[in-house]
Amino acid sequence: MENINIKKFSLEEYLPVKILRAPLVNKKVFLYKAIKKNRNLVGKDGIDYIEEYKVQKTLGTAGEKFVFEYEEECVRKYNLPSSKKVRHVSIDEGDGLGYDILSYDSQGNEIFIEVKTTEGEEKTSFYITANELLKSEQAKENYYLYRVYNFDVKKESGDISVRRGSLKELCITPQVYKVELQ
Numbered sequence: 001m002e003n004i005n006i007k008k009f010s011l012e013e014y015l016p017v018k019i020l021r022a023p024l025v026n027k028k029v030f031l032y033k034a035i036k037k038n039r040n041l042v043g044k045d046g047i048d049y050i051e052e053y054k055v056q057k058t059l060g061t062a063g064e065k066f067v068f069e070y071e072e073e074c075v076r077k078y079n080l081p082s083s084k085k086v087r088h089v090s091i092d093e094g095d096g097l098g099y100d101i102l103s104y105d106s107q108g109n110e111i112f113i114e115v116k117t118t119e120g121e122e123k124t125s126f127y128i129t130a131n132e133l134l135k136s137e138q139a140k141e142n143y144y145l146y147r148v149y150n151f152d153v154k155k156e157s158g159d160i161s162v163r164r165g166s167l168k169e170l171c172i173t174p175q176v177y178k179v180e181l182q
Contacts, residue, residue, distance in 0.1 A: 063117025063148040064090060064100045066156060071103040071113065078106045098135025099143070112139050114167075117148040122161060124149060128171050136167040143167075 071086045090100040099112035114132050118124040126147075136143045144164050151158030 059119065059151070059153060060115070060117050061091075062153045062156070063151055063158070064088065064115045066117075066148060066151070066158065067113060067115045067146045067160070068101055070160070071101060075104050078104065078108070080104055080108050084108055096131055098129070098131040098133075109142060111142050111144055113144045113146050115146045115148060117151050117158075119151055119153075120149065122147060122149045122159070127175065128167055133167050133171055136165070140165050 065088075068086060068088045075084065075086050084104045086104070087102040088100070089097055089102050098114070100115045101113040103111050103113055105111055112135060114128075114136070116126040116128075118126060136145075141164075143166070144162055145167060147161045147163065148158050149161070
């Protein structure tokens with residue numbers, strides 16, 4: 001894990017990450033019929049959204065693994081009781097808990113880590129789900145956003161900035177709305 005550059009931010013400090021006001025999905029997908037290309041559905045704009053999802057899922061999982069291994073190393077150095085093991089909860093229990101990794105601080109307190117990974121620079125936009133935002137509000141003192149950027153999946157190297165506390169101030173523009181038809 002020698003290829004990690006960590007920046008830590010407290011609750012009071014500002015993290016230079018801003019959610020861009022870009023649409024979640026290109027509107028053309030809904031305006032035109034999808035066409036089949038190489039057995040996948042592709043929008044009229046030529047974007048294979050299924051393949052794009054697979055690439056993003058692979059990148060996200062690799063970033064989570066990167067942080068998981070880093071946290072395991074940190075917790076090992078804390079000399080905590082053997083019951084305090086880092087868990088990759090998004091893999092073990094599913095992706096709806098509002099965080100990806102359950103870890104511990106140096107005093108043995110639980111910390112909830114959400115990982116957001118991009119290959120681009122730190123300011124590259126990313127999405128926060130409603131569950132992630134809610135969990136960050138419920139567990140402000142123990143919630144951490146690990147922003148993995150400049151990430152190289154093959155080399156398993158990248159940079160990490162860490163932000164503690166609620167994600168509310170970062171979530172400016174809603175991108176998705178739930179619709180329930182009566």
